[in-house]
Amino acid sequence: MKASVYYGKNDIRFEDLPVPEIEDGDILLKMKSCGLCGTDIHKALHQTVTGPVVLGHEVAAEVVKVGRRVTRFQPGDRVVTAIHVPCYSCHYCDRGHFTLCEQFKPTHIEPGGFAEYIRLPELHVKHLTHKIPDGVSWEKAAMVEPIGCCLHGLKQAAITSGCSVLVMGSGTIGLLSAQLSAMMGASTVIVSDLSTFKLDLALRLGIDHAINPAQENLEARIGEITDGLGVDVVVIAAGVSALLPQAINLLRRGGRVVVFSPFDHHNMVSIDAGRFFRDEISVIGTYSLSSYEMPEAVEIVRKNRIKLDEMITHCYPLSRLGEAIEFASNPDNDVLKVIMQMDE
Template sequence: MQKSVYYDKNHFEMQPIGNLDINSDEVLIKMKVCGLCGTDIHKAVDKTVEPPITLGHEIAGEVIAAGDDVMDFNVGDRVFVAHHVPCFTCTYCKRGHYSLCPQFKMTNVDPGGFSEYIRVPALHVKHTMGKLPDELSDEAGAMVEPLACCLHGFEQISINPGDQVLILGAGQIGCLQIQLANHFLAEQVIVSDVNPYRLEKAKEVGATHVIRADEEAVQEQVNRLTDGHGADIVIISAGISFLLEQAMHCVARGGTVLVFAPFTKNDIPIPAYRFFEDEISIVGAYSSTPYNYTPALELLKKGVIDVDKMVTHRFPLSKLNEAITLAHDTTKEVLKVLIVPDGSR
């Protein structure tokens, strides 16, 4: 039993997992698929976590042991599981801000998603783990958590049928958001990026129009495509600081900007007059909540989200660093990367 341990940029080591004995209210699963998230890439490349650590949280697996007090899961069940659990009782939780709960980031699966076997603590068994139906693949199961994150973001923006939607960034999250925007009956879903391959993938999953951001003026194209109205909803899905300023120039009067990616700069110039004169809003969304997993699962079951069109690469656990290097290179033809025990490109 091995896990991939992060020590530094370009430095991962395969190591024995060690003792994963479970308590009576816990579950042990065998990892079948773990998606490579943009935050995993950010942590590994920018060294924002304290090593040694096992990353990974978009998990699908099979139950191989269940404690005597676990009633809802049995050995052999195919499951998904997410990594953080709120307390449900603090000030933030009572206001519906579950991902801001002090307990949220303190909880995690053991040792992490990029491991052959994973101990699922009792809180996770109760609140963030669910069974995968027969009609969904393990790869689809690994998409429950990132899709739930997108649903949490959409809760903040109140998209209406007929809205003009602009998504800045055609990566894995942007392509999930394209499909959700169409599901919620947007009139147009406009997507910008600098990677032509990702823009093609964006069209495959339902983008109405795409903009090559390094060759075209995004604001001019948005104005042209919306007859000067602008985008009612602008979603920032790439962690590039200047996109906030760009979003502020593209959003329509009365519109909303959703910040769905971390920025590397704190000082970003924006046209602040628009808050008062145009009644625009800027909101943020971090991670997901336990209440987003069931809707995410149903959307996958009903085929609203096309996982097959998104997955471009599969790597074995031992090649995690190679997977991250590829996924981080914005010039490559890559979208969604999955880590599987016996994976291959």
């Protein structure tokens, strides 16, 4: 089978690999679409993984073979899946912190999403894999996993009817989070970004306000929009730790900051710590998704509750993964979500 294999920075090779062998509880998939995630780009450019390795995890695929014990799926089914599975019985799982489970990160699909064929281990088949609803395209189906990640983070924000939400960063995760916030009942949704293209796209998606902090004073604009009270929730969807102090300053009393994007290790920032006691604010971290968000995300896509077609700006054949990463990472390009597909 063909796969795009990451060996190192600027070294991704489209080459032949053996088709994975499945066991009795596994299924074999033929990849149809796989989203290019910001973490894939970060790993490739900053060499945070050691090659050779097949990246990719936002998978929409066709079932081509099932193990003897598999009863929920059969060849020909269209499915979506995700990459990590918790144990559901440890200290963290018992408290609902599934993504902190020691089993979570070591679990993987084989060899990765950027491959022609993918083996889903039994745990993934049991807990993370769902049929794609009729009428949903392969491209939109590949958005289920990132939607699930955003749902996981927004649940920590406790968004209620009438909330105001600021999303800092208008990439794929930022614009998904903004749309989902409105879906959850937020009455005012604001995004900020330095990209005119992404801000214009946000407005076309129905976001209330789009602010470029290089051209406007973000704190002043938030003050105008919220009558000087600040926002109830800030979602940081850009990996810039300097955004955290600003996010805290933009909060209303009792507000919450959700840190979605990874910050660099040991990157220290100064914040107004007095606000935690004085104003009962909260800062919450979030990572990945649990199996409980996957079916919710499938339903959101099935019911067209958010706009996805406008967010998918480019599709590339799998053989051109390196080119896709270079294009998507260039801030001068008008690009949001890139979907990889098998070469015809």
